[in-house]
Every structure is written in structure tokens, then in C-alpha cells.
Amino acid sequence: MAKHDEFDDFFGDEDDTPVVDTRADGRLLRVPLRRLAPNLVNPRIDFGTEAELIDLGKSLLRRQIQACPAVSRSAYLKLWSDHAERIGDVDYVLVTGERRYRGATAAGSPTLNCVVDDGLAKDRKTFMEAVVSENVDRQNFNPIEEAYAVQSLVAEFGSNRAVAQHFERVDGWVTQRILLTHLASEAQDLVRTKAMPLDAARSLGKLARDNAWDGPKQLAWWADEQKQRATASAERSAAKKAGKASAIPKPLTGVKRAGAQQEADQFYGRKTVSTGTVPGEPQVAAQQAVISAAGEGAGPRPSDEPAHQNRVPDPRPAGKEVETAGVTSDGPWHSGAALMDAAVERLSPSERSKFVLRYFQVSSGVDAVIEDMRGTLTVEDRSSLAVILQQIASGLLR
Template sequence: MAMNPNEFDDFLEDDDAPDQVVDTRADGRLLRVPLGRIAPNLVNPRSDFGTTEQLEDFGRSLKRRQIQAVPVVTRRAYLELWPEHKGQIGNVDFVIVSGERRYRAATAVELPALECVINDGYAESRKTFLDAVVSENIDRQNFDAIEEANAVEVLVEAFGTARSVAEHYERADGWVSQRRVLLRLAPEVQELVRHQQMPLEPARKLGKLVKDHQWDVDAQFQWWEQEQKDRAAKAAQRKATRAARRSQPAGGQAAPSEPVFTAVKPAPEPATPRETPARAPALPEATAALTGTHPAGVPEPRDQGQASATTPWGHSRGLTSTTLSGADQVEPQGTGKPPAAEPPIPVRQLPTHDWEQLANIVIAELPEAALHCLTERLLEAVGVEPSSQSA
């Protein structure tokens, strides 16, 4: 059995739902109003409506079809808010709330009339009217930065405080102050911001400086010239940094300037005891104080029969530490860690940056035959014939 409409409404428990379209506007009339009977309001903070060519293009579009009506209030309702504007708006019937660009475009192409919606509800108070004037453009971000700053300033005057404006538009307090500070700039500087020749970030920074130091227009332009130089230098630095990163190897790390070696000295074959003194010359006191080692820290000449049990030496180029015994430390017992199958061979670093200490170590470590060979190699390295030493 089919359900009748009343039973269906009861089923949805929607008896209060309207069964017809309700006009919720204060007046609700859509009229086609001649342009001569309309006037723009005098509190619109917008001043840039486009070039003549742009307005003519828009006007030709309105001739074909006007999709959006222009909200207006009656002359009487507007003058109740701003009676001082009576002589300026002239003898018209309606005042535009928002949509002045459509009015100007229609005027540019001599369009005879515009479709308007009359709503005196916009004129309940100055606050209500100004909110209607600027909110559409603010929400659509259709203002340039200076127009938006002027609009926010007008709203602050109407609402009483900046916080009230921020709360009304559900914005942070900084949203208001960031826009109002642009009005501190000189008009010539504001034009740079208006035409996007000065970004908003430095413009707001400059506005704060003008507020604090009361700079005139010349000082403001001088600051902007220096700011552009600083910004260009920072951009060049960032570009150079990116280029340097792209030039690195695929691994992402710069290649070392020179290889670092760890040379393990092989154990020498047993030989007859050397005829050199039992101890090497002691380290100079200055070197011992620098390195933190005592002259006794220089190793004794090796017993050639025990060479295989000694700790090998490693190359120390580029190191800043000259401690000879730091690498010989043994892990304390009882740590609970299983011993490694093949523990790494401890390597003591050769102090290649301290030639005196290095010479003492070499004399103490090398057998006599090796010392002669090393001497000949060193003489060749400096361009001295070994035979010249005997002369």
C-alpha cells in the first residue's frame, strides 16, 4: 500500500520543514536599476578596479549576461549611517554595498542598467555595512595588500578594537596587525607593495621600523635598497651551496683530500744484536710537555726475538693526538661480553707531526740495516747523494 505524503512526513518526524521556498532577505526585490539612479558608497577601501581595457572587457561580458546581482541599500538607509555623504552621493535612489567594479564596468561600456538586489538589512549599523563591503573581497583575497590594509583599518574603526575584528573574522590577532603596519609606509613605498615590487615580508618589516624610528620616505627607500642587496647576497650564497652539494660524489660525501693509511710494520727476521746504544735519545722536555708523555715513554729497542708480540705502529697524519698508549687499552674483564673470535690488532699512532719524537721512535724500533736503508731513502728524497755524506 502506497504511503501518502503526510504519512511520509510523519515517518521522518519533519513536520516543521517548510514546504515552500522562503525569502530570507530583508527586502528580497530583484530590480533592474538604471545606472543613473545608483551611486557607489564612499567607504569602500578598494581603489584599484583594473585598467580601462579590463573594465571594458568586463562590461562587454555584463552585456551578454549578468550572473551576479549587485547588492544595494536605499538612499535613506545609507544616509542614516553617514548623513555627511548626502551631497556627495547625489540624488540617487540606491547606494551600492559591494560590486562597484561591476558598476564601473557597466559605465565603461554605457550599459543602461544593472540588476540589483535591495537589502536594507546591510544598513543596520556601520559595522554591519562595512562588514558587507569588505568581507567578500577579504575572503576571496581579491584586494591588493594596501587595499586590504585600508579595509582592515576601516573595520578597526567600526568595531572599536583590532581584537574585535580578528574575532569577528575568526583570525589571529596578528592577522590584523600585519596588515595595519603597511599603512605606516610612505605612499610612494606603498605603491611598490601594491604592484608587488616589494614582497610583503620586507614590507611588514619596514613598516615596523618606520613605526619605531619615524623614518621619512628617503630613509625608507634607502633601507629597501640595502635590503635588496642583502637578499641578493643571501640568494647567491644559497645558490652556491646548492651547486657545491650537486658537485659532491654520488655517496653524498666530499672525497678526502688525501688517503689515510694504517701501516702495520711486519715483524723482522731474527738477527744479531745491534751495536747501537741500549736506549734511544730522550725526548726534549718541550715535546714531552706538549704530548703529555715522559721521555721514558719512548720505546726501548726491540728484542728481535719478540718482535711478533709487540704492538704495530700506524700512520697518524692529520691526527691531533700524540698519545702512544691510548690504543693499547684492554677491555676490562667481567663485562659479560663474549670474546671476539679475532680481536682487531691494536695500533699505536706514529707522531708524524713531531719529527723529533718520530726520529727517536724510528731509531729505537728499526734494526741497523734498516736504518741505513732509511737514511739513503731520506737523502734521495731531499736531493742529496748518499756518497756525499762519506766525503
């Protein structure tokens, strides 16, 4: 039992598991590359470019942190006796770490650190699980390599479900990967280079399996699929642009503009001028009323009636003063409309234009629309929206 002292009590460390020497089953050795060979059942075929392998090899020359798992030559040949001539006269066979082996070879490194454990060669199932699991768990395979790796596991485990349960995945995880093995080499190259997305590759793999399609038929299907995807993408873009356009209010014309003018009259406490004109035609008197609201210059209100007769009636009891020191109901503060009249009369023409535009934005809900669309509008869209709002303001002031 490991030594126990007061530090263990203080930190709550009650782990008495002893350190075990595992050299009988797992020995760390520095193996010369000439006495070492990669296994011949590794589904991985993409190990990187020559330059990448040289960089890896130089890194291993400085320090190899992760040792490569390996088995003895005799243990490996018990599983695949027909590989004897191909692996040559070596002492050990790699389980994983072929990329490190290739990198060390490319950089001229003489040795590679290996952990030798013949328990990994207990049977083919155990060996293949060790070969594949590291790459699958760490996602070091490209999709095609992963497909053939999973296929090799199915051959050893006996069924898709057995493999899925071993790796704690759903059955579909195995099926979807094996579908890629039915692709022709040309289609597989498209998947490796990411020119064909995985969803399309799996659909094509199923069609190729069920219909026994050869390479040309598979490529023809992909060409047609690309056209359909491009069309669908264009339709989505058009629908998105149409949605943005419908959210922007159109300039008011005809009766709608006249209605907006009447709302402005009510806001400023003016009488609405009835013109009797045909709907849609310019209503001169109403336009003059809007101009009088915005004002062409400071001065008295152009009205034959006293100004107080055009104001909104005061809802408070007669004679009650505003509860503000020095301000009574006789001043312009007795109603919102009178206060706005007083403010407008003191604005320059350009300020009046901004004032009317701002009122329209708030009263019509344009502000809320702009805020909703702010995150989706491009700079060009915002510029177009600004122009439309200016047109609206001009329509109200004409």
C-alpha cells in the first residue's frame, strides 16, 4: 500500500492505488526504424504532404511526447500470416502511429519510441478496434477513410449494430459512413477535397448501392444535383430580398397622403380643410394646411379665427391651473397641440422638415420596422431606405 501522510488527509486524497510496473505487457522501447514496420490493415491513406511529414519528423527529432503502440512481429503474423513477406524481417509492427513513422523516415530520424503490447493482438477484432478507434475518436480520418475504417470494423465485429454499440453510437452512424464506400473513385475524390458535401455524398452512395451506378452515372447525378441546389439557393435569396422590400413602407399617394395630412392637422390642433376634390388628386387646401403647420417662416398663424379656437379643448376643470410655478392655463402649455404649435413657429424651414419626418416615423411605426430590420439590412439597403423616408417627408410637406 502506498505511503499515507498528513498531506493526504488535508487535501482529502484517499487514493491508495499502487504504482504498477507493466513492462511485462507494455514495454517502452526506442526502436530503430529498420526494425519497425507499419501494419497493412490501416484504413488511413492520407498522411499529409512531403513537407508536412518532414516538419513532423523534425519535431520528433527534438522530442517525441507520444509513443506509438506496437506488437511483436510474431503476434501480428498470428492474425495475418500472409503478411510475412510484405512487412519484411522486422521485430515490431505498429498498431497506430504510421504518420509518425513516415515523418521520422522523411526527416532521417533513426528511431521511434514505441510501447509494445502483444495484448492488442489477442484477436483481429481487438487489433482492428485499436487501429481505428484512435482516429475515429479524434476525427483524424477524412470521410472516405473513416468509411472504410468502419467497414473493416463491421467485418470483424459481425454487424453494424455491434460496431455502433462498441463505440456508443446509434446504428445510423455506421450505415451513413459505409454508404460512402459505394461511391466511385471520382466521386470519392470530390468528397476528400470537400467539393461534394457529405449530405449529397451519402445520398449518392445510397443511390449507387441500390442501382449499381458506375462512375459516369454518379457524376451525372452530381451535375444535376448541383443545378438543382443552385436554383434553390437563388430562389431563397430572391424570397429573402422580397421579404425585406415588403417590410419597407411605400411612399404615400392619393387618399393615403390626404389621410396622413388630416392626422397631422389633428396633431397640431388645426381645423381640417375640406376640399371636395376627387380622391387621388392633389388637395391644394389640405397641402396649404400642412405647410402652415411646418411654417414657411416665423410669425402669426395664418387664420381668420383666434388661435385658441383651433386648439384641442382643455380636458381639465375650468379655472384649474397647471401645477407648475409661474405657468397657468393661459399659456401655450395647457395642451400638447398648443405646445407643438409654439415649437414649430420657432423652427427654421430645414428644422421643420426634419420635425415632420420624425413625427411620421414615430406615429407610423417606421422606427420599429427599422429597428427590426437593422441587423439584416446591408449598407446599400439602408441607403435606399433613407431615400424612401426622404420621399415620404417631401410628400407630407408638399
